[in-house]
Amino acid sequence: QKEVEQDPGPLSVPEGAIVSLNCTYSNSAFQYFMWYRQYSRKGPELLMYTYSSGNKEDGRFTAQVDKSSKYISLFIRDSQPSDSATYLCAMSAAYSGAGSYQLTFGKGTKLSVIP
């Protein structure tokens, strides 16, 4: 079992829909949680960052972390065709030393928003 599990989709929704993306993880040391967006043939771009449990909102995007369930979510409201991309969750641990610098990514969920 991988440390971070993410359904690869693909997920197809009509324009204006609410999109829910999620990841589960197994490593209790993960404290920092991120969502990246990756367009085709481009590098990942940071969308949201959350420390520990709780919610964070930025425009149409809301990130939620439930550490007790080891479950994180990203919600996209009023989805647009320009949101069509692969969404990657990423996590890192709080300990120091070798291995602490890296992000552990999920597989990514491919989202298509249909006009």
Add this chain to the structure above:
Amino acid sequence: GAGVSQSPRYKVAKRGQDVALRCDPISGHVSLFWYQQALGQGPEFLTYFQNEAQLDKSGLPSDRFFAERPEGSVSTLKIQRTQQEDSAVYLCASSSRAQRRNEKLFFGSGTQLSVL
């Protein structure tokens, strides 16, 4: 532009060839990372530099992989005796400070390596 630049954009190698992939981070960025992204997978960590010091190389899959950043700016990832399983997109990322957990990483568009 002011982003992370990687070259070449595409590289085709015959099995057994050596390859060198280049990363130009954002000017002044202290931290530099290499990640490997196989088709349909998320990026996987390879190595981390803080200025010219390689602080973590725990993700390099074998001794055929070698990375350097001799002057604390441009970095090169070298793969010797390439194998088919090395086929992937190699992503470089940089950030402005020594790595903290909440540092924003800026990724390049990657080098797509195909080993035939």
